[in-house]
Amino acid sequence: MFPHLTGLGIQDPKQIERYSLRQEAHKDVLKVYFRKQKGELFAKSVKFKYPRQVKNVLVDSGSHKYKEVTEINRNLTLVIDELNKITKPEKLVETDVKQKILSDLRHLEKVVSSKIAEIEADLEKLK
Template sequence: MTDYSTLKEMGISSFELISRFSLRREHDRDVLKVYYLRPITSLRPHSQKFTFARPRNSIPGQSRHSQAWQQLSDCSPVLQQALDELKQLTGTSEQPLSPKQELLQDLQHLENVVEAKLAEIREKIEQLN
């Protein structure tokens, strides 16, 4: 049994309520999102987002768009430890996404963000009337 020290340091304490997690890459950072099982009426957040900067490596400019660049820019050790703990908690073994799956996941995330923002703006417009 692990004490989930990395997750505790990140401010996560309700381990039994974690339902799933997702990881995506945004430019030069990794974004980890942890989802909780909470009632719809709960005032506590249904998810938490954590951002981790990717380490920068000093390599020639012409190599930065190559496969070697992708391999050099590993994720944060803290993120890796958090992922290991989350995998233990949720009983999942994350498989690497194919480029197509990664793009589809990014597209879904963008659609969700846009839909939420549109709903927020519509609600503000309704409040003006």
């Protein structure tokens, strides 16, 4: 019933509660959250990274200038279609651009600080 989700290794797509999608550099990051099972403190989630497709688009036909643009991976769009059937997301209201940028910045801060801590811990092991 959900061939693309099962192709990702998701055994029981009916247990999916929600998902999030964000862009990092030249990749789209899909995070799928499952319903919390009895006795679990946190709900389980899995993360998938899809490289963005690169296309050259003609910008000026007179000078034959092209611009490189990226777009979402076709396989990812098929997975999102299946996720939308399961989660039935509400229509998203246009979010405040400033809030989105701040949210992305906070997420980046967390990622960088955790990576720094990981590297520092590796350095401590070498002493």
